[in-house]
Amino acid sequence: MSDVTVIRSGNSLFVPVAGLSLFAVASGFLMSLLPLSLPYFGLDKSLAAYLASAFYAGMLSGALVSARIVSQLGHRHAFVVFLLALLTSVIGLLAIPNEIAWLTLRVVAGLASAGIYVVVESWLLLVDDDRQRAKRLGLYMTALYGGSALGQLGIGQLGTTGFLPYGAILALLALAVLPPLLVKRGAPILEVHDPVPLKALRRLSRPAVIGCLVSGLVLGPLYGLMPLYIHNQPWLSEHTGALMAMVILGGMVVQPITGYLSPRMSKSLLMSLLCGVGTLAVAGMLSADDLLMTSACYLVLGACAFALYPVAITQACQGEDSARIVSITELMLLCYGVGSVVGPLVAGQMTPLREGLPLYLGTCLAATCIYMLIMAARATKPVSINMDPPSGE
Numbered sequence: 001m002s003d004v005t006v007i008r009s010g011n012s013l014f015v016p017v018a019g020l021s022l023f024a025v026a027s028g029f030l031m032s033l034l035p036l037s038l039p040y041f042g043l044d045k046s047l048a049a050y051l052a053s054a055f056y057a058g059m060l061s062g063a064l065v066s067a068r069i070v071s072q073l074g075h076r077h078a079f080v081v082f083l084l085a086l087l088t089s090v091i092g093l094l095a096i097p098n099e100i101a102w103l104t105l106r107v108v109a110g111l112a113s114a115g116i117y118v119v120v121e122s123w124l125l126l127v128d129d130d131r132q133r134a135k136r137l138g139l140y141m142t143a144l145y146g147g148s149a150l151g152q153l154g155i156g157q158l159g160t161t162g163f164l165p166y167g168a169i170l171a172l173l174a175l176a177v178l179p180p181l182l183v184k185r186g187a188p189i190l191e192v193h194d195p196v197p198l199k200a201l202r203r204l205s206r207p208a209v210i211g212c213l214v215s216g217l218v219l220g221p222l223y224g225l226m227p228l229y230i231h232n233q234p235w236l237s238e239h240t241g242a243l244m245a246m247v248i249l250g251g252m253v254v255q256p257i258t259g260y261l262s263p264r265m266s267k268s269l270l271m272s273l274l275c276g277v278g279t280l281a282v283a284g285m286l287s288a289d290d291l292l293m294t295s296a297c298y299l300v301l302g303a304c305a306f307a308l309y310p311v312a313i314t315q316a317c318q319g320e321d322s323a324r325i326v327s328i329t330e331l332m333l334l335c336y337g338v339g340s341v342v343g344p345l346v347a348g349q350m351t352p353l354r355e356g357l358p359l360y361l362g363t364c365l366a367a368t369c370i371y372m373l374i375m376a377a378r379a380t381k382p383v384s385i386n387m388d389p390p391s392g393e
Contacts, residue, residue: 015179016120017143019079022176023116024147026169029154031223032244036160041097049348052224053341054103058110060337066118067330075123079180082115087173094166114333121329125317131263137310138259145252145306152248155241204316207268207375211312212332214368216339218305218361221347229357243298250299251306258307266379267315271308272372275365278304282362286355
């Protein structure tokens with residue numbers, strides 16, 4: 001893994017949060033737009049799962065090199081480079097509408113997005129207090145998911161065909177470049193190196209690693225396949241954008257709650273609770289027969305699914321020196337990337353079934369709930385004390 005040690009200098013919140021918010025609106029809209037716009041470009045709908053996996057394969061690769069780029073360019077310049085790379089990939093989608101080109105461009109988009117996440121996460125997490133880290137990560141997730149939820153509304157307002165929706169995405173990404181390009185103060189200063197190699201995963205909290213992995217297994221299909229799942233249900237198809245917005249809005253509104261609970265209770269127990277409630281939400285999706293109940297279930301599912309990653313990464317960073325934060329966030333993004341690549345491919349095999357995607361999501365969440373509950377119980381198990389009398393008495 002690449003390595004970096006960071007010396008804080010002001011650590012302003014405006015640039016990363018402003019840039020991230022605009023990026024999130026554009027990225028959220030694009031993730032839902034792609035599978036729905038495939039017919040317009042003459043591409044088969046079955047490409048959707050592969051596009052999602054290609055994107056997350058790019059994120060996985062980006063997780064291996066992002067910190068090195070940040071260490072060489074600095075947070076501010078790296079932010080600009082990654083945003084411009086993502087913008088260029090969207091232009092390529094419009095210019096070359098064929099399967100190989102789109103898969104390649106989604107890999108590039110994944111690489112760029114991984115860099116954006118590493119830049120922003122490490123920028124915000126470079127504080128020494130665990131509670132402040134939790135609050136800043138809550139702000140990060142609120143900006144990310146709030147922007148993504150807002151982006152879903154573009155499906156209804158701008159449609160899924162023609163240049164207009166893609167033009168709006170390009171405009172938002174161009175605006176996202178402005179904060180890091182124009183505001184030249186407040187970024188952390190990179191000076192010396194502190195490596196955290198890949199084998200360090202074995203020394204990090206196992207529930208944290210599993211939490212990031214499962215987050216990818218769940219969120220990859222949620223982003224890549226859920227729009228198609230909703231659209232293919234006749235009574236919900238016209239509400240695709242609104243329901244996707246509910247999923248991501250759930251991820252936003254839960255952040256203050258997890259930000260409050262994370263430093264006050266076992267993070268493994270918190271992740272178990274989130275997965276258990278998420279499983280119930282999936283069951284509710286399958287049994288709901290009206291739009292209000294369906295929307296509530298999608299909201300709760302999004303809250304539980306999107307909360308896993310920030311809780312897991314906070315657990316991974318707990319008690320760690322600031323010098324290791326960039327590389328630890330890179331490691332966690334790597335775990336998330338593995339899950340995000342595998343998730344759409346596995347879920348894609350189940351989507352021919354009418355309820356294949358909910359079945360996949362419910363299985364992932366239920367299994368993780370049980371695992372985290374076991375890990376939380378082990379962590380709180382009292383140490384046994386030998387009360388036998390000394391030998392010879």
